[in-house]
Amino acid sequence: KVTASMGVVQCHQLDADRPHAVVEDVMSAADLALYRCKRTGRAGYRFYEHLMRVDLQSEKSMEHELTLALKANKLLLHFQPVFDAKSKRIIGAEALIRWPTDEGFISPAQFIPLAERSGLIADIDLWVLQQILDHCDQLSRKHSDLVLSFNLSAHHFNKHTFTDIIQPLLPRIKRVGPQLALELTERVMFERTEGVIASLHSLRHLGVHISLDDFGTGFSSLSYLTQFPIDKIKIDQSFIKTMHSNTTARAVVQAAAQIGKTLGLVVNAEGVETEEQLAVVSQLGIDEVQGFLFARPMPFDAFLKLLDD
Numbered sequence: 104k105v106t107a108s109m110g111v112v113q114c115h116q117l118d119a120d121r122p123h124a125v126v127e128d129v130m131s132a133a134d135l136a137l138y139r140c141k142r143t144g145r146a147g148y149r150f151y152e153h154l155m156r157v158d159l160q161s162e163k164s165m166e167h168e169l170t171l172a173l174k175a176n177k178l179l180l181h182f183q184p185v186f187d188a189k190s191k192r193i194i195g196a197e198a199l200i201r202w203p204t205d206e207g208f209i210s211p212a213q214f215i216p217l218a219e220r221s222g223l224i225a226d227i228d229l230w231v232l233q234q235i236l237d238h239c240d241q242l243s244r245k246h247s248d249l250v251l252s253f254n255l256s257a258h259h260f261n262k263h264t265f266t267d268i269i270q271p272l273l274p275r276i277k278r279v280g281p282q283l284a285l286e287l288t289e290r291v292m293f294e295r296t297e298g299v300i301a302s303l304h305s306l307r308h309l310g311v312h313i314s315l316d317d318f319g320t321g322f323s324s325l326s327y328l329t330q331f332p333i334d335k336i337k338i339d340q341s342f343i344k345t346m347h348s349n350t351t352a353r354a355v356v357q358a359a360a361q362i363g364k365t366l367g368l369v370v371n372a373e374g375v376e377t378e379e380q381l382a383v384v385s386q387l388g389i390d391e392v393q394g395f396l397f398a399r400p401m402p403f404d405a406f407l408k409l410l411d412d
């Protein structure tokens with residue numbers, strides 16, 4: 104089935120950009136409208152608006168700042184401890200990237216999608232993996248039983264860069280394999296099946312745990328659970344947050360716990376903020392918990408200190 108996306112510009116809409124527009128301005132505006140149409144679902148049309156150019160300019164400048172921050176080694180990783188639901192002992196931590204600026208931290212929810220669009224994500228994820236490996240080396244002296252989780256963008260799996268990223272690091276990954284957990288979203292599973300399965304198997308072969316992040320928010324087909332080498336599912340925090348007031352959310356949490364049990368997967372509940380949520384999660388036999396009730400993401404040194412307390 105062939106569909107088309109279209110960007111439309113009416114010349115008076117260019118007045119806000121600059122008064123006497125020339126043909127290149129018209130084409131570039133139509134192109135921006137086309138790009139927006141593609142980003143918001145394709146197969147349709149969008150009219151050009153001045154705000155699209157303003158957005159593009161601020162995105163470009165943010166992208167430039169992010170490139171500089173990465174080069175200057177100004178990005179940070181914070182670590183959110185992960186707890187065993189029964190014993191309440193720390194069993195690991197999830198690495199979450201932070202971008203400190205003069206105005207405070209910019210959320211990864213904001214700059215990761217931008218980095219994905221610009222291609223900068225490959226460098227960012229490589230940086231994250233290198234940091235994690237350094238931290239694993241540090242941990243292995245005293246706490247080799249702990250697992251450090253890290254997030255990789257689904258983007259790699261479309262562009263085939265994943266293997267390029269991990270290939271040179273394989274000897275190091277091999278050394279600390281079981282201390283590592285890779286978190287992926289369902290989007291990855293869906294988009295490039297064969298390549299992904301092979302890559303995941305090779306990592307798993309080295310002992311790396313594979314977790315399915317944001318479980319329940321992606322695609323309705325669960326067939327990939329049997330096709331992919333997955334060790335853990337992480338129930339998305341939106342369900343944990345609303346399960347007390349929303350019966351559907353509660354049903355999703357219950358179903359996820361059951362699926363995990365049946366398939367022999369570890370189940371993690373993310374975003375546990377209250378004792379009530381913890382009670383439900385424990386009652387459902389969920390294995391691991393993570394959330395503000397226990398600990399917020401913190402610098403690595405603070406995490407080490409917490410382990411020693």
Ligand code: C2E
Pocket residue numbers: 183198199200210211212215228231254255256316317340373374375376393394395396400
């Ligand atoms: P995620 O992987 O689902 O990470 C969990 C998010 O929930 C984190 O937000 C964490 O700070 C937050 N969180 C944890 N416990 C609670 C809680 O009890 N309540 C609430 N309200 N929030 C909680 P953060 O750090 O802003 O990260 C957002 C997303 O950005 C992550 O979602 C992940 O998809 C992405 N991300 C973070 N770090 C990286 C990275 O190094 N690489 C890539 N590719 N993506 C990353």
Ligand code: CA
Pocket residue numbers: 197254286316
């Ligand atoms: Ca995650």
Ligand code: CA
Pocket residue numbers: 316317337339340373
């Ligand atoms: Ca998540």
